[in-house]
Amino acid sequence: MGEGISDYTRFAVDLRRQMWMAGVEEELRRLIWQIAVTGKYISAKIHESNRKLAGFKNVYGEEQLSLDRSSDEIMKNQLQFSGFVREYASEEQDAVVMLGKGREKYFVTADPLDGSSLVDTNLAIGTIIGIHKESIFSRGRDSMVAALYITYGPLITMVYSAGKGAHEFVLNREGEYVLSQEHIMLEERGSIYSPGGLRKDCIEKHVRFLEYLEAEGYKLRYSGGFVPDINQVLIKRGGIFTYPALKKSPRGKLRLLFELQPMAFIIEQAGGIATDGKEEILSVRVEDLEQRCPIYIGSRFEVEKAMEFLAAGS
Ligand code: AHG
Ligand code: MN
Ligand code: MN
Numbered sequence: 001m002g003e004g005i006s007d008y009t010r011f012a013v014d015l016r017r018q019m020w021m022a023g024v025e026e027e028l029r030r031l032i033w034q035i036a037v038t039g040k041y042i043s044a045k046i047h048e049s050n051r052k053l054a055g056f057k058n059v060y061g062e063e064q065l066s067l068d069r070s071s072d073e074i075m076k077n078q079l080q081f082s083g084f085v086r087e088y089a090s091e092e093q094d095a096v097v098m099l100g101k102g103r104e105k106y107f108v109t110a111d112p113l114d115g116s117s118l119v120d121t122n123l124a125i126g127t128i129i130g131i132h133k134e135s136i137f138s139r140g141r142d143s144m145v146a147a148l149y150i151t152y153g154p155l156i157t158m159v160y161s162a163g164k165g166a167h168e169f170v171l172n173r174e175g176e177y178v179l180s181q182e183h184i185m186l187e188e189r190g191s192i193y194s195p196g197g198l199r200k201d202c203i204e205k206h207v208r209f210l211e212y213l214e215a216e217g218y219k220l221r222y223s224g225g226f227v228p229d230i231n232q233v234l235i236k237r238g239g240i241f242t243y244p245a246l247k248k249s250p251r252g253k254l255r256l257l258f259e260l261q262p263m264a265f266i267i268e269q270a271g272g273i274a275t276d277g278k279e280e281i282l283s284v285r286v287e288d289l290e291q292r293c294p295i296y297i298g299s300r301f302e303v304e305k306a307m308e309f310l311a312a313g314s
Contacts, residue, residue: 015158015169015177024162027105028131028146031084035108035129036158036169036177038078039150042071042113042127046152049119067119068092071112071127079108089136089289091258096136096289107132107143111258115225124153126227130262140261140282147262151231159184159234161269166234181235186272189301190238192221194229196253201246209309213240213302226254230263233298234270240298242306245277252276252294257286260295273303277310 013021015036019029049067072092079085079099086104088097091111108131115125130136131146148160156171157180166184169177193213202210214220218239223229226241233239243254254260264274264281274281274297284293296306 012172012176013179015179018167018169018179018182019162022162022164022167024146024164027084028162031082031106031108031131032146032148032160032162034078034082034084035075035148036150036160038075039127039152039156039158040171040175041074041078042150043152043156045070045074046113046119046125068113068116072110075110075112075127087136089257091255105133106145107134107136109136109257109261111255114227114259118223118225123223123225124151124228125225126151126231128227128259128262130257130265136257137286137288139285140265141280144261144265144282147265149227149231149262149266151227153228157231159231159266161266163269166266166270168235184234184270185237186234186267186270186299187238188299190233190236190240190299191218192232192236192239193218193302194222194233194239194241195220196222196241196243197246201248202244203247205310205312206242206244206306208312209306212305212309226259226263230267230297233272234267238272238299238302240296240302240306242296243294244296245294249292250294251292254292254295256281256284256291256293257289260293260297261286263297267297272297272299275303275307277307 072090084104084106085108086100087107088099089109111128114128118125127150129148132143133145134143146162150158158169168181170180172178230241233241243252245252260281267274276293296303
C-alpha cells in the first residue's frame with residue numbers, strides 16, 4: 001500500500017487527467033472540476049440534513065426542503081468565485097443571477113438537489129448541471145457545451161460530457177473522482193422502462209406505449225428520483241425514462257432547462273435520444289425558466305417506438 005494512497009487510485013485516472021486527455025479546453029475543465037468538488041459539499045449537507053421544511057416556497061409553489069436551499073447556496077457561492085461563470089440559473093432561484101463581472105465565459109443552470117422529497121427515505125438523489133457558452137434562452141443544441149450530474153447513492157458518482165463522449169467517475173475514499181467508465185454507449189435497445197406520472201392521468205396513446213413495453217417484457221424501474229432513474233438507463237446501456245404529457249398538465253412535470261437539457265446532452269453523447277414526444281429536447285427553444293416538457297429519453301429503439309405510438313392516427 002502506497003503512502004496512504006490505495007493502489008486502486010495509484011494507477012487510476014482522475015477527473016482532471018481524463019478531461020485533459022480528452023482534450024476538454026482548460027477553463028471548462030476547471031469549471032467541471034469545481035462543480036464536481038461542490039458535489040462533495042452538498043453530499044456533506046445531505047448527511048447532516050435536518051428534515052424540517054424550510055417553510056419557503058420556490059417558484060413552482062412546492063414546499064421546499066431546507067436542503068434544496070442550502071444546496072443551491074453552496075453551488076451558487078462556489079461558482080461565484082470560480083471566475084468562469086457569468087450567470088447562474090437555478091431551480092431554486094426566482095431569476096437568473098449575475099455571478100461574474102459580465103465577461104466570464106460560461107452560463108450555468110442547476111437543479112442543485114433533485115429528488116429532495118426522497119431524502120427521508122434514503123433513496124438516491126442527485127445534482128443536475130448544464131453549462132452553456134451563450135445565453136440560456138436559446139436551443140440547447142446551440143448554447144450547451146457540457147453537462148453533468150452527480151448521484152448521491154451508496155457511492156457518489158459523477159457523469160459528465162463536454163461533447164466528447166459520456167464518462168462516469170466514482171468518488172473514492174481519498175476524495176478523488178476516479179474514472180470508472182469512459183465513452184459509455186447505449187445499445188440499440190434495452191430492457192427497462194421508467195414511467196413517470198400516474199397512468200390514470202396519461203393520454204391514451206402513451207398508455208398504449210406502456211402496455212407495449214410490458215407485453216415486450218420490459219422491467220419497471222422507477223424510484224421517483226430523475227437522476228438515479230436516468231443513471232440506471234445509462235449504466236444499464238439502454239431502456240427508456242419517460243415523464244409524459246398529462247391530461248391536466250400537457251407540458252408534463254420536468255423542467256426543460258434544469259433537468260431535461262443536461263440529461264439530453266449526456267444521453268445523446270452516449271448514442272441515445274431525448275425528445276418531448278415530437279421534437280428533440282435540445283432543439284426546443286427555452287422561452288422561460290419555468291418551462292416544462294414531456295420527456296422520452298433513452299436508447300433509440302424505445303424512444304422511436306414511443307414517437308410511433310404518439311403519432312399513430314394523428
Ligand atoms: P425535484 O426534487 O428537483 O423537484 O425533482 C423531482 C422530480 C424528479 O426527480 C422525478 O423524476 C419526478 O420529480 C418524480 O415525480 P413524481 O413524484 O410525480 O413521480
Ligand atoms: Mn428536479
Ligand atoms: Mn430540485
